[in-house]
Amino acid sequence: MFAYYLQLGLRSLQRNPVLTALMVMAIGFGVAASMTTYSVFLATSSNPIPHKSSQLYAVQVDNWGPEDSDKGEPPDSLNYTDAMALMAAHRAPRQTALYPVGVSVVPDDQSQLPSPESTYAxxxxxxxMFDVPFLHGSGWGAAEDDAHAAVAVISRVLNDKLFRGANSVGRQINLDGRNYRITGVMDSWDPQPLFFDAVNTSGFSDPVQIFIPFTRAVELKMATAGNNNCNRDPGLGWDAWLHSECIWIQYWAELPDRAQAAAYRQYLHGYAAEQQRTGRFRWAPNVRLSNVEQWMDHLKVVPPEAKISLLVALGFLLICLVNTVGLLLAKFMRRAPEIGVRRALGASRKTVYAQFLIEAATVGLTGGALGLLLTGVGVLCVGLVFDPQIARLATLDLSLIALTLLVAVxxxxxxxxxPTWRAAQVQPAWQLKSN
Structure with a gap:
């Protein structure tokens, strides 16, 4: 019966091509608008490291005081003094301080210009901690951190560019005129949002190409390429800035369970209390420990325009569906005589429902095909509305294709x-008498 009803539906669509075209276009445009904006919203609001997001915590310690705080919230970054104190205490199984640095790769061919690459210390x-996959080699260890070693981890893209994809572990890379030994080559790795440095990137940036030791970067006096916020004049020189209250470091701790997270939070409170006793802080301890999802919410990583666009697109889809209801109602009620004859010959309301809903599904599937085409165009044109770093995340993958067709149908x-309910209420006797 399904095939029979489908055949009837296709014939009905062919009998009213203009009406059918209007319904298909309404569904297609409505679905395309909603799916295009949904793809952006999904990309910007997704969990960048779902299997560990509840174990990774961003650390905040208020070193500025209530007069410089935002509604009582500690600063989003740490200064060097606090970051090094937390590193030395080593209260987490794994922990890292990090900051972006401006580094350029100097090619061996002197005729070529140095190229700046996204780099983190x-x-x-x-x-x-961040589950960085490796194609060759690995990261460095604590011994290299302690020795301020000139080592580096590079991306697969950079490895292909410099070494034509060969295993470059043990070879040298020239960064700003200094050689670094490569310990590992990352496989494709581009967590989005970029949770570990959402403060500087707003959550979206090009993939990281190089990692170098934090201790090495500080020894070479590499200034941060990200935010550097000071609540007072730090003074002149590197050492003065390093030991000032300027905040520029992101700090992350891996805490596998709630008990360890609670213990670490208590340690942070104790550390801040100790700074208060020594006179450095003149305010009560104010610390925060936020897991990845809490951190993304705190920083409001999802762009407001993504939320607004999604709501507007869903409203547009609703309007299109209301118009489709009217068109289907007009189409179905024009067939009242046909329905009356079928009912008089023994067809039940159930069969009328089945026939007309299958016909509507056919319209939806056709509209979905149009919507799929328009969604592809919309994804390509997302950059006209959103920042390029966000627009590149929107893709037309198999899941979006399936969702587009499903939503349309x-x-x-x-x-x-x-409209089907109204059509099923047609009285056969009245239709036979009047026609």
Missing amino acids: TYGDAFA LSTVLAAFY
């Missing part, structure tokens, strides 16, 4: 329930 624990079938 971090500790060796970061690779295991399901929404059309739901929209067809009222």
Whole structure:
């Protein structure tokens, strides 16, 4: 019977091509608008490291006081003094301080210009903490951190560019005129949002190409390439800035369970209390420990325009469905004589429902195909509305294709329930008498 009803539906669509085209276009444009904006919203609000997001914590310690705080919240970054104190205490199984640095790769061919690459100074624990995959080699260890070693981990893209994809572990890379020994080559790795440095990137940035030891970067007096916020004049020179209250470091701790998280939070409170007793802090301890998802919410990583666009697109889809309801109602009620004859010959309301809902599903599937084409165009044009770093995350993958078709068919079938109900209420006797 399904095939028979489908055949009837296709014939009905062919009999009213203009009406059919209007319904298909309404569904197609409505679904395309909602799916395009949904793809952006999904990309910006997704969990960048779902299997460990509840174990990784961003650390905040208020070193500025209530007069410089935002609604009582500690600063989003740490200064060097607090970061090094936490590193030395080593109260977490894994921990890292990190900050972005401005580094350029100097090619061996002197005729070529140096190329700036996205680089972070971090500790060796970061690779295991953030589940960085490796194509060759691995990250460095604590010994290299302690020795301020000239080592580096590079990306697969950079390895392909410099070494034509060969295993470059043990070879040298020239960064700003200094050679670094490569300990590992990352496999494709681009967590989005970029949770570990959402403060500087707002959550979205190009993939990281190079990691170097934090201790090495500080020894070479590499200034941060990210935010550097000071609540008072730090004074002149590197050492003065390093030991000032300027905040520029992100700090992450891996705490596998709630008990360890609670213990670490208590340690932070104790550390801040100790700073208060020594006179450095003149305010009560104010610390925060936020896991990845809490950190993303705190920083409001999801762009407001993504939320607004999604709501507007869903409203547009609703309007399209309301129009589809009207068109289906007009189409179905024009067939009242046909329905009356079928009912008089023994067809039940159930069969009328089945026929017309299958016909509506056919409209929805056709509209979904149009919507799929328009969604592809919309994904390509997302950059006209959103920042390029966000727009590149929107992709038309298999899951979005399936969801587009499902939404088109399901929404059309739901929209067809009222017109179908009205059609099923046709009285056979009245139709036979009047026609």
